[in-house]
Amino acid sequence: FLPDLPFELSVSEPKEIEGRLCDGTAKLSVVTLTVKTPNGSHSFPVKRLLYEDGKKHPFFVFMNFRPEVPDLYYPFEEIAEEGFSVLSFCYTDVASDDGDFKTGIAPLFFPNGRTKDTDCGKLMLWSFAASRVMDYAMSIPSLDIEEAAVMGHSRLGKTALITGMLDERFRYTFSNDSGCSGAALCRGNTGVLGIYGKYRTGETIFDITKNFPYWFCKNYAKYVTTNMPEGFDQHYLLSSIAPRYAYVASASMDAWACPDSEFMCCVAASEAYKAMGLTGFVHTEEMPGDDITLHEGHIGYHRRIGNHFLSRVDWNRYMDYIELLKIMVLFILKINEEFCLKNGSAE
Numbered sequence: 327f328l329p330d331l332p333f334e335l336s337v338s339e340p341k342e343i344e345g346r347l348c349d350g351t352a353k354l355s356v357v358t359l360t361v362k363t364p365n366g367s368h369s370f371p372v373k374r375l376l377y378e379d380g381k382k383h384p385f386f387v388f389m390n391f392r393p394e395v396p397d398l399y400y401p402f403e404e405i406a407e408e409g410f411s412v413l414s415f416c417y418t419d420v421a422s423d424d425g426d427f428k429t430g431i432a433p434l435f436f437p438n439g440r441t442k443d444t445d446c447g448k449l450m451l452w453s454f455a456a457s458r459v460m461d462y463a464m465s466i467p468s469l470d471i472e473e474a475a476v477m478g479h480s481r482l483g484k485t486a487l488i489t490g491m492l493d494e495r496f497r498y499t500f501s502n503d504s505g506c507s508g509a510a511l512c513r514g515n516t517g518v519l520g521i522y523g524k525y526r527t528g529e530t531i532f533d534i535t536k537n538f539p540y541w542f543c544k545n546y547a548k549y550v551t552t553n554m555p556e557g558f559d560q561h562y563l564l565s566s567i568a569p570r571y572a573y574v575a576s577a578s579m580d581a582w583a584c585p586d587s588e589f590m591c592c593v594a595a596s597e598a599y600k601a602m603g604l605t606g607f608v609h610t611e612e613m614p615g616d617d618i619t620l621h622e623g624h625i626g627y628h629r630r631i632g633n634h635f636l637s638r639v640d641w642n643r644y645m646d647y648i649e650l651l652k653i654m655v656l657f658i659l660k661i662n663e664e665f666c667l668k669n670g671s672a673e
Contacts, residue, residue: 327446328454329435334362335461340374344395347406351379354395354402361458363434370419370431372459375402375412377468384473384648385411387459387489387496389452389482392416399479399636408645411469413459417482420455421448425540431455443544452482453489460495473652475500477644479636480583481541484508491566499567500644502575502636505583506534507542509574511560511591512553515584528584561591564625565598573626573647575640578616579633586613592625599624621647 337357344354352375360369373395377383388400393416396402405412417423421430427439431451456476463469475498478486483504490499501509506529515528532550535542549555564572574592576585589609596606608622619628626647630639 328450331363331365331435333434335458336360336362337462337465343373347375347403348377352377352406352411357462359458359462361431361434361455365434365437368420368431368434370415370455372462373412373414375406375410375414376466377409377411379468381468382470383409383411383468384475385413385463385469386475386477386500386644387456387463388412388414389417389456389476389478389485390414391418391479391482393419401638401641404638405641405645408642408649410645410648413463415455415459417452417455417485421451423448423481427540440544445543447540447542447546449481449485449488449541452485453492456485456489457493460493464495471495473497473648475644475648477502479503480505480634481538484541487563487567487572490570490572491563494570496570498571498573498644498648500573500575502640503577503580503583503634504574505529505580505588506531507546507560508583509560509564509591510584510587511594512587513559515553515587527581528587529582559591559594561594561598564591564595568595568599568624569602569604571624571626571647571651573644575627575643576629577632577634578629579631583634585629589614589627589629592627596623596625619643619646621650 337359340355340357342353342355346353355374356371358369358371360367390397390399400414421432427436464471474496476486476489476496477500479502483501484507486499487501487508490496506512510528512531515530517530517533518527531553535547535550574588576588592607593609599606605623607625609620614629616631628643
């Protein structure tokens with residue numbers, strides 16, 4: 327994790343960057359967030375999709391690969407039509423996606439570079455930024471703070487899971503095609519690419535630490551031969567989000583992220599939710615087909631047809647999940663109210 331340093335957060339005045347959307351009630355603008363520690367400061371822009379209709383809206387803190395809005399991974403007009411707000415930022419505006427720990431936000435915590443094998447990697451720096459965006463979200467009147475979600479794709483899906491684990495203000499954590507070291511079990515993966523569906527494939531800890539060692543602390547490389555210590559795997563990360571909502575999305579042709587391993591991670595993590603008296607993961611008894619949506623539990627899941635990508639299908643299913651849960655909560659409250667009235671109870 328990060329060194330425990332005090333920090334301050336400041337925000338610039340918003341600047342409008344696009345015309346209004348959704349009958350003039352929503353608009354795009356940008357602010358600059360500045361994080362200051364005893365070792366210096368770093369600033370990064372946050373694009374805001376906010377409403378001015380006097381209502382509170384559920385929202386996503388979205389970590390993206392590019393700063394542009396709209397973007398290939400960010401269909402903001404469709405999201406706005408569904409009544410959701412978004413605070414988005416480009417991950418490389420926070421810290422570069424390489425082994426450089428001398429630029430971006432990294433020197434604020436590692437002024438002399440990473441010196442310990444336990445010093446965190448870039449995933450944790452991006453996660454720190456997501457929580458600072460959530461700090462800022464707490465001050466925006468149009469955001470429903472009780473309906474906050476953090477979301478990312480691929481390496482940023484891994485980052486979303488870390489953020490959801492550490493920051494309990496996020497009710498929902500959405501991990502899109504996060505794969506190895508994200509929402510996919512490591513045990514059983516071979517690192518051998520083949521035709522998906524014929525045999526188990528999937529990236530291993532050896533593969534990921536060889537190609538992206540700077541994402542993690544150096545100690546993570548200890549597990550390249552075991553692919554996880556006995557009795558431990560990525561479902562511990564997913565379970566750590568309980569009792570809040572966790573969601574895993576897969577793509578049918580995404581062999582490197584291994585959809586089967588992501589599905590089984592949800593199955594394994596479900597036990598932690600059940601131990602808390604929660605629904606857990608409501609799933610099929612067999613491996614799912616290429617296109618399936620499972621939205622009935624505290625762990626949500628879908629697998630769409632296609633490859634490693636963040637699509638409109640993914641966004642729509644995330645929003646559907648949140649809307650469905652809101653309806654379920656209202657239904658339970660109504661049933662409870664009717665029961666209390668019938669039995670003369672005020673509880």
